[in-house]
Amino acid sequence: MKSCSASEVASMIEGVLRHRTDMEVDRQYTDTHGVSMVGFAFAHVLDFKLMPRLKNVGSAMLYWQAAGQDEKWPHLAPVLSTKTINWDLIAQRCDQIVEYTTALRLGAAEAG
Numbered sequence: 419m420k421s422c423s424a425s426e427v428a429s430m431i432e433g434v435l436r437h438r439t440d441m442e443v444d445r446q447y448t449d450t451h452g453v454s455m456v457g458f459a460f461a462h463v464l465d466f467k468l469m470p471r472l473k474n475v476g477s478a479m480l481y482w483q484a485a486g487q488d489e490k491w492p493h494l495a496p497v498l499s500t501k502t503i504n505w506d507l508i509a510q511r512c513d514q515i516v517e518y519t520t521a522l523r524l525g526a527a528e529a530g
Contacts, residue, residue: 427457428529434466435522445469463519
């Protein structure tokens with residue numbers, strides 16, 4: 419996953435929340451610069467799918483959900499990292515993400 423500036427992710431989130439139409443956004447397509455872990459977190463909480471077009475998808479690595487699952491998906495080995503998802507970090511930040519997401523949705527805060 420490439421890093422991107424906060425303004426690119428913020429613009430993507432603002433566009434989903436304040437597009438000034440009656441349309442309900444269920445997915446948001448973005449290029450490589452609109453992709454970040456924070457973007458995926460907010461997309462999940464805001465209930466839309468972040469659908470990135472990754473420039474270097476061939477070099478992307480996916481994290482395991484838990485350790486010791488190598489045998490389950492042997493054909494995915496080339497794209498799976500040796501790292502696992504840090505569920506403790508997600509749990510530590512969950513309340514803060516929900517708080518920020520609520521403020522964004524209510525218009526009490528801006529993403530950028």
